Amino acid sequence: NAGVMQNPRHLVRRRGQEARLRCSPMKGHSHVYWYRQLPEEGLKFMVYLQKENIIDESGMPKERFSAEFPKEGPSILRIQQVVRGDSAAYFCASSLAGTGVYEQYFGPGTRLTVT
């Protein structure tokens, strides 16, 4: 039983480049969540998606960030024109159904470093 998978595990980008982070949920899970953890800070929610739908993006920065969860394939978090402040660990989680009763299972994270 594979858990939540994220790739790459480490990503280095220069300022102004694009970063693409991928998340494959656990088998059978159709709900995906993205969180960001800045250095020495707690986890902050970014976005909640179901297949082909964004359910809640209240934590997503208004510019440069976007997320999708297509019918086929992994969920993608895209950061355009990265800046040094985007350096952080990005965690993806998945759940069997809508949150509340159903716990979220987290992946190992992608560590983004912007130089």
Add this chain to the structure above:
Amino acid sequence: DAKTTQPPSMDCAEGRAANLPCNHSTISGNEYVYWYRQIHSQGPQYIIHGLKNNETNEMASLIITEDRKSSTLILPHATLRDTAVYYCIVNAYGGSQGNLIFGKGTKLSVKP
């Protein structure tokens, strides 16, 4: 902001029970209490959750007070590998809001 209050840090001797408290005095009737932990810089790990009744699984026990305003996570025989930041989170059932709100948690240090 997090709806829970936890002590910032606790120590526990290896092999002893670790009791981690959490206050959630404003919890609503449809909100569950969840516990997660984050070991070093790994992804958070689900531990246990409950609504009203006490719960137990292979990792821990969760004791929720009758008024549901506080709870305690119990690791019955703490090991060095249980050293982590433990997060107590309340989350509603059935809403479209999917996010878990992580506060600062309790940093548990298990000492030999």
